Every structure is written in structure tokens, then in C-alpha cells.
Amino acid sequence: MHADTPPRDLLTAMFDAAIEAAQPSHCIPPHLPPAPRGRLIVIGAGKASAAMAQALEQHWPGPLSGLVVTRYGYAVPCQRIEIVEAAHPVPDQAGMDAAQRMLALLEGLRADDTVLCLISGGGSALLALPLPGVTLADKQALNRALLASGATIGEMNCVRRHLSAVKGGRLAAACHPAQVVTLAISDVPGDKLGDIASGPTVADATTCDDALAIVRRYGITLPASLREVLESGRGESVKPGDPRLARAQTTLIATPQMALEAAAAVARAAGVTPYILGDSIEGEAREVGKVMAGMALQAARRGQPFAAPCVLLSGGETTVTVRGSGRGGRNVEFLLSLGIALDGEAGVHALAGDTDGVDGQEDIAGATLSPDTLQRAWSLGLRPRDSLDNNDGHGFFQALGDSVVTGPTLTNVNDFRAVLVL
Template identity: 55%
Template sequence: MIDSRKRNFLAGLFEAAVLRADPKRALEDVLPPKPRGRTVVIGAGKGAAQLAAAFEELWDGPLSGTVVTRYGYGAPCKSITVLEASHPVPDDAGLAASRALFDTVSGLSEDDLVVALVCGGGSALLPAPPEGLSLEDEQDLNRALLASGAPIGVMNAIRKHASRIKGGRLAAAAWPARVVSLVVSDVPGDEACQVASGPTVPDALSLTEVQAMVAARNIVLPERIRAHLASGKDLPPRPDDPVFARNEVRVIASAGLSLEAAADMAKDAGVEAVILSDAIEGEARDVGLVHAAIAREVAGRDRPFAKPVVILSGGETTVTLRGKGKGGRNTEFLLSFAAAIDGVEGIVALAADTDGIDGSQDNAGAFAGPDSAGQLRSKGIDPLASLAANDAWTAFNAIDDLFVTGPTGTNVNDFRAILVGELPYQA
């Protein structure tokens, strides 16, 4: 069993990270000047409704607008319409939401202001297939990308070239109004054009570069999507297009800022904290092995960090689907990690998605310690067999080590905290 003080300590670090990305806190210092004309709010992502509610509270003046979020992630707004749709595979409600956003920004003047509240999850929530493609084609594309193990930047680059709304197209539709995009980053490197596939932020990536990405990673695209890309039609607008000349983009919350908040909380409790990176990518199981190797080195040799220490990292790992189990990238990371620290005392870890949902289940992530693998075996579960089947959720559920928070109202990607050593008495 994992010590309750250590479990609570790690959960507290997660809460500090999420609080740093709180919508009201993130927005209050970045509000744009009031326009001469109308203020229109649009948005998409798992935290879009909470961002909209916070913006309404902070904005001193009339406004209207539309945002779309995942089913069950809504929040009450007075003047902004909140729509819900499916994630991670798009549905008809997402199609309707995309149409509603285009309607919201139509007919505006150069005196009007569009505020775009964009966060992770918007790619799936905004299906808008180009002419010749259907919702089913976008669904097939999403499934293929989710199973491919490709990094999020590659997935979003492909999505932008098979859409009428991504890659800056929604902002282009708002012209001649000015568009200010306020972005909560859930992508490594905090490139605003990658968040939610950039509906209001154009990308300089060319079709040739996208096709090279597909070839380099041997991504098997649905035939109709492949044919669409080959046709070279409906290319996204370039960043130097005059329709974007008056627009502004700001990243208002990110994994880096949230990790710094967690590190500060750990240090206040008397535990040294180190941040490996806020932009780690790669197969979740492989990233788990690397983190486990570092933790074992600290536990056994006090290098490269001395105990006690909490090792923090963020970014977005990927999972190549091999089996048909339940789980997400954070529980997959942690199951690989647990197997690699099996029996090594003094190591406890939490891995979770800051939006509160890891994969398609209701948990944010899970906890693991030196006894996790042994507990699984005592219940007849082989940790490595579960890993091979992509069944990490079932494994951690069996030993009651899932981490459940519910929707957090924000999304700054994965959060990993590994405590090596004992907590001070006051922590």
C-alpha cells in the first residue's frame, strides 16, 4: 500500500499545478482593450466553458458568443452559449458546433473584437470536413491518428489539412474583425498554432511537410483522407495572409507554469523539487522506463539528485494501440514505471492528465509505488501482460490506486510527480 501522507503530498502538487492554470487567474491580466464595436467570444476545448464563464465575470461590458466543450464539461454562462460534443472521436454535435462558431463570427466589422478561448481537446470537438469528405471520414482519421502513436504535433498537422475550421480558418472567417486568441497550452513547446489544431492561429507548415511526416512515421491514413491530401485542395491559410494582420495570440497558461507552481509547493513543504522538462514526448511506456531509471538512481545512489526530492515532468506522451484494454497515456506510463521500480523502496509516483480525464475512463491518472507490481501479481494480474494489452486502467483499478478528480476546468497536459525518499515531518 502507498503511504497516505505521500499520496496526499503528490495529490497536493497536482492541485497546485491545476490551480496555476485556473481560468480566472489565467485571464485576469490579459484582457484586451474594449473595441468600438461588438465583443464576440468563441472557444473550443475541454476547459472552454470554464474559460468563458471566467471571461464573462471579468469583462466589463456587453458580449455574446459561442464555445464548445466535451460532454459533461459545461459551465453556466449568462451571455455565451455553451455547446457540448464528443471527444476524442467527433460526432454530429461537433459538426453543429463548428457551424455555430462560423455563424457567430459572420458579418462582423473591423470595429468588432473576437476573443477566442482555445484549449486542448478542440481538435475532436470541431469537426468540419472539407468538400468531398464527411464526418465519418474525420472519425476514421481521428481513430487512425489515436492508434498510430504519433506525437500530437504530427496528428494536428494532418488534421489541419483535412478541415474547414482548423489551421486558422475560423479566424479568417471572422475578418475584418480583430481576433485575440487566448490559449491554454496542452502541447509540448507551447506552440499556440498546435493547440486544438489552431482554429484561430495559422500554421506555416506546408502540405509537403505534412506528407513527409506521414511517410516518416508510416501512418496509415484512411484512403479518402489520403486522396484528399494528395489532391492539394483546400489548403489552410498562411500566417502572412493579410486577414491575420491585426490579430494577436497569447499563451495564458501552460505545463511549464503549472510545474513551477508544483515545485514551489514542494519546496515550501521542505522537499527539493526538480523539473525534468515540460515538453516530454514519446511512447508512454518508454517514457515510464526512463523516469523509473532516474528514480532508481536517486534512490540507490543519490544522483543526479539527492533524496528527498520530487521529480516533476510534463508534456504529452502517446500510446500505440496493441491491445483492446482500458486506459490512457498516464496510466500506461505508470504501469510501465511500476514494473520497472518493482521492490525498490522509497519511490512513489503520480501521473495524471490535468484536465481530469486520462483516456476514455473517469480517472485523471493513478498512483504507483514499490509494491504496486507485487499487489497486481497477488491478484493474478501480470503487469507486463496488462501493459502489452494497453489495459493499465484495469490494473490500477484492481489495486484501488486510480486517481479520480473529475473535470478540472483546465488542460495543460500531463503531470508527473515522483517522490524519492521520505517526507519531512511537517510536509
């Protein structure tokens, strides 16, 4: 590594490069469809949807109109596409109203019209329209229970798809007979289309029974209205082979792997060998932290399987089973567990953050870790293990001045983790 580059600066540069690689301004223009004979209607949902809409407007020569919904604070100016803001990760009335208005926009479409759907992470909560008989309050309570349960993002979205009037292919079905072109930025492990914003424009092979099994697995108590939707099969999603989706196509325009490769290029330029361990790592954040610590220690002490200087890069979406009452998120939970396991190992530094700028429910992307992190914490009277037990990663790293705050990044390709071994 170049001697004059502080480790924290290199880690931050890698994180910035990962975010930049997934910016809609780069990713949208190469994937625009040909102009339709009829109308072009633009719809979308997610933390990147407003920036995607702006990039589309700047590169689309013909007429268009539409509506997209993004997270509060993530709107950017658009001339022809209306931008609505709503709540994430727990849906609110604004998101529900936006979904109703979006369905109204899709009424009366013809076969020569095209619907361009801009989808990114966060759309599951932002585009929330419960099925008849289900209230917004019911969905909000379920979302909170799922977020605290330790369920994977795939499991959470399976449940959401079967209680929604727009997810699980229903939004594309509402566009029939128009062509539907979806441009998606992936924020989910494995880039599974049905899990990005719960798949509003793609067919869904999972069932109401699958959703019920997930609810049982995590001991979540369902209100009677939600249980009726699932047990009756009334919440069944649009299945593969449905003729209403025959003219629907989806293109992934940005993925976690692309972001990790951009970070790897920054490391190489600094004289550090990058190793991408996986773009879809899941599991309890604190357990992933222990495993990454074990790998970093082996590299630092034995030169195996990688020799220093190197950086271990990974993405995906870990989970946190909330047991404490602290301020946390999965990235700071991972980092705190990593730091405890490293126990101040010399030469090992790390950064973990969410590429959307929000780890958990706070506008803090993540944090950095250095060999003196634990020592500085103890000198302030902080007890790292107590902070971890209380799920208080944000409280811990904020007290040390080590939080990473990006503001709205206008994209979302999931978690970014870099463990630097010097």
C-alpha cells in the first residue's frame, strides 16, 4: 500500500467507488428501450427511483409521463415524471396513496404502449398497497415484526408479496396488454428479481403456504385479517406462465458485484490486492463478523489464504435478531462483532456500510474500525460486548467519532464490507 495513504482514507475511497458504480446516471442510459409507437408511461419505486427517473428524462428524446415513489429525502428534480416521497422501512400512507395513483395511471393501456418500470431496493416498503381487507396498520405491524425477527430479505419479501395488491407480478399484470420494460438495481443476495422491491413486475413461484410457513418459523403473530388472506389463498401472486406477463422483461442495470469490482479497482491502484469473498453473503451480522475476523487474523498472522497487504471485500444482506434496545443496523452490528473478535489486532482495519446511506433506521451508512477502536472505547467507559448485546452499534461508533455518514446516495446495491489487512 502506498505509504502516504491512511487506511481509513483507502477504505472510504473503496466505499465511495462502490456507490459511484451504481449511480443511475451511469447505469440507465445504456439500457433504454426503443421508443414505442404509442405512449411511454414511467413508473417505479425504490431508494434510487427518483435518480433513475432523472437520468431517464435527461436521455429520452420523446414524450413521456409517469410517477415514481422514493424514500423521504431521496427526491431529485424531474420535469415530466412526478416524484413522490414515502417512508422506509415501515410503510406509510404516502406510499399507499402513491401505489393507488400508479395503478390508476395504468388503466386503459394499449398494446402499442410501453411501461418503463424503474425498480430499486426499498420498493417493498415504499410501494405499499394492501389487498382488500388488510389495513395499512396491519402491514406496518407485520413489517416491524419481520424486521426484528431475524428473517432473511427473501423470507420477508415472500410474506410481503402475498399481502400486496402490487407486488409479486401484480403491477405488470395491471399494465396488460402494454409492453413492460423493468430496469432494476439489485440490492438482494443472488440478484433474485422477485426479491428486488418484492418483484412487482416479475412472476412469483412462491405461495401463500410458503408465506405462512415463514411466519410460523419466526413465531410472528398475524392479525386475523392477514391470516385470512394467506389461509384462503386470496393473496396468491402472479405465477410463471401467466399470459398477462408475456410482454414483460427485466434488465439488471447495477448489482452488488459491480460495486465490489469498482472497490477492488481502487484497492489495486493503491497497491493492495483485493479478494471478493462473495456478493450475496447472508446470516446473522454478528456471526458473519466472527468469521471475517477469523479470516483476517489468518491472513495477518500466517499469510493464508491471502498475504498482506490485502483487502477482503464482500456484499450481501446480513440480518440482526433484535434483542436489545440500542440504536443499530446490520453493518455496525457486523463491525462491532468483528472488532471484538479481532481484539485490537495490529494492521487490521475495516469499513462496513449500506450503499443506500442508511444502516438500520438511521441516516448513518455504517462505520470504520481500526486496531485502537476497542482501546478508545474502554477509555470512554464503553463496554464493547455490552454494546453488542444491546444491538447498539450506532451508539458505540458514534461515541468514537467513527460513524460513516454519506447522506442520501440515490442508489442501493446492498451492504459493503471491506476488511483491510496491512
